[in-house]
Amino acid sequence: MPDIEISQKLISFLTFLPIFFISLAVHEFAHAFTASKLGDDTAKKQGRLTLNPFKHADLVGTIIMPLASFASGFALIGWAKPVPVDRRNLKNEFRDDAIVSFAGPFSNFLLAVVFYICFLIMINSTSGTQSFWLQVVWYGVFFNVFLFAFNLIPLPPLDGSHILYDLIPNRFTAALLNLGFYGSIILLVFIYSPLWGYFMKAVTLILNLFLSIGKLPNV
Numbered sequence: 581m582p583d584i585e586i587s588q589k590l591i592s593f594l595t596f597l598p599i600f601f602i603s604l605a606v607h608e609f610a611h612a613f614t615a616s617k618l619g620d621d622t623a624k625k626q627g628r629l630t631l632n633p634f635k636h637a638d639l640v641g642t643i644i645m646p647l648a649s650f651a652s653g654f655a656l657i658g659w660a661k662p663v664p665v666d667r668r669n670l671k672n673e674f675r676d677d678a679i680v681s682f683a684g685p686f687s688n689f690l691l692a693v694v695f696y697i698c699f700l701i702m703i704n705s706t707s708g709t710q711s712f713w714l715q716v717v718w719y720g721v722f723f724n725v726f727l728f729a730f731n732l733i734p735l736p737p738l739d740g741s742h743i744l745y746d747l748i749p750n751r752f753t754a755a756l757l758n759l760g761f762y763g764s765i766i767l768l769v770f771i772y773s774p775l776w777g778y779f780m781k782a783v784t785l786i787l788n789l790f791l792s793i794g795k796l797p798n799v
Contacts, residue, residue, distance in 0.1 A: 599720045600646060601633035603688060603727060604660040608636040610687030611663040611680055618676040620669035628663050636660040678746035681739040688727040695720035700794050725786050735770060736763030
């Protein structure tokens, strides 16, 4: 029945949307918090040192893309508004910028661990309601593992490009970091290339490592 399918799809969308918002907010908060601790309070002055998802929301990446994903049925990648970091304020420009850049993806990895602990606690329940919430919590695990791995890809505007430049500062990595709009095009080409399959295998490998800890079947 089409109406029933649409209703179930809408319920799933509205249920998983908070995880999407929370995961992005934690990611950006981690950047802002780490930068503040290392000497740059730019994000703090702009009100970004917060877990409030609305402070980190980007009109296209946080609002339009999820709605487009729901309407089209395609899995589209969303994003939050990047936290501003002035590396000149950091105590050690290259080292600290790498730490700030890594803090975002790492926070998603930690959040995935939290969701997985909740998943393990709930796994023994057999009720229908519990089964639904198991799916929600597992989505939290999957999405945050995905964000962790995705943001470490060394292509702009992802955190991995900053980390690459900070670890290997040269003309090539500087040019890569400053590609701007063209960097986003290269990233899109990557997403729709055969290389994306290898990336998703890496995500699956991490998920299976999680499952092996709980002695659960692989995905």
